[in-house]
Amino acid sequence: HRSRVGYTFEALQESAQYLLERVPIKPKIGIICGSGMGNIADLVTNRLIFPYEDVPHFPVSTVHGHVGQLVFGYLEGIPVMCMQGRFHYYEGYPLWKCAMPVRVMKLVGVTYLIATNAAGGLNPKFKVGDIMMVKDHVNMMGFAGNNPLQGPNDDRFGPRFPPMSKAYNTKLLDVGAKIAEEMGISDIVHQGVYTCLGGPNYETVAELRMLRMIGVDAVGMSTVHEVITARHCDLTVFAFSLITNQCIVDYEDLGEANHAEVVDVGLSKQFVIQEFVSRMVLQIKEI
Numbered sequence: 001h002r003s004r005v006g007y008t009f010e011a012l013q014e015s016a017q018y019l020l021e022r023v024p025i026k027p028k029i030g031i032i033c034g035s036g037m038g039n040i041a042d043l044v045t046n047r048l049i050f051p052y053e054d055v056p057h058f059p060v061s062t063v064h065g066h067v068g069q070l071v072f073g074y075l076e077g078i079p080v081m082c083m084q085g086r087f088h089y090y091e092g093y094p095l096w097k098c099a100m101p102v103r104v105m106k107l108v109g110v111t112y113l114i115a116t117n118a119a120g121g122l123n124p125k126f127k128v129g130d131i132m133m134v135k136d137h138v139n140m141m142g143f144a145g146n147n148p149l150q151g152p153n154d155d156r157f158g159p160r161f162p163p164m165s166k167a168y169n170t171k172l173l174d175v176g177a178k179i180a181e182e183m184g185i186s187d188i189v190h191q192g193v194y195t196c197l198g199g200p201n202y203e204t205v206a207e208l209r210m211l212r213m214i215g216v217d218a219v220g221m222s223t224v225h226e227v228i229t230a231r232h233c234d235l236t237v238f239a240f241s242l243i244t245n246q247c248i249v250d251y252e253d254l255g256e257a258n259h260a261e262v263v264d265v266g267l268s269k270q271f272v273i274q275e276f277v278s279r280m281v282l283q284i285k286e287i
């Protein structure tokens with residue numbers, strides 16, 4: 001049995017085919033629900049749900065009690081497909097496996113990706129519960145030679161050497177800012193630079209100080225590899241972070257990051273996040 005880096009195009013077509021045979025809609029927007037933000041998918045009507053383990057070639061979840069399913073249906077009248085639960089590098093999957101659902105989205109007809117995540121706020125202006133629309137990222141794992149596009153390139157997805165200078169669509173960032181104004185939440189909606197580390201541990205003070213120095217505003221453990229994969233296959237990307245904790249950059253600070261807090265902030269902000277995402281979807285419909 002020959003091992004291979006990356007899925008073949010044909011394998012991912014089988015995943016897409018399985019879904020297309022079972023859903024009457026062609027989703028236009030793919031939505032990845034971040035930690036504590038799974039309830040974005042609760043707004044979807046005419047829901048059709050597929051646990052990841054039922055979809056051919058989807059990575060098998062090793063984490064017990066971890067929700068993982070695709071939710072198809074309509075949001076604001078637009079056909080969408082949501083990932084409730086995503087694959088993280090710290091679970092033991094290589095990045096190309098973590099990001100594979102994005103290619104499946106592409107193959108079922110998705111053209112827009114909305115990726116959400118929980119993140120620690122490094123920008124001192126950010127408060128817990130704020131939203132940071134991602135205007136750019138630093139692919140830290142890429143610096144260390146780890147990238148979801150490693151392995152043979154299939155030109156049917158995209159080019160061997162894709163540009164990444166327009167990763168986050170500027171029109172959608174403007175739309176997001178306008179929606180924040182309409183919702184009266186401009187004071188808590190920012191733009192900034194996101195980075196993904198492998199995790200699962202949270203960062204040391206020295207690591208966070210370094211990230212701040214290089215211009216990072218929020219730090220998490222996801223999204224970057226999904227966005228790289230999405231841009232490779234030419235999806236238009238909008239991403240935002242919910243700031244669930246302030247990063248500790250002083251040794252005197254008594255606080256410590258913890259997962260319970262991350263999930264709690266997601267739940268406490270669920271209505272704002274749901275409305276923000278719904279309005280984004282509605283605006284994308286107009287584009």
Ligand code: HPA
Pocket residue numbers: 118119120121202203219220221244245247257262
């Ligand atoms: N660091 C990394 N990932 C995170 C954090 C953090 O502080 N908060 C939520 N996800």
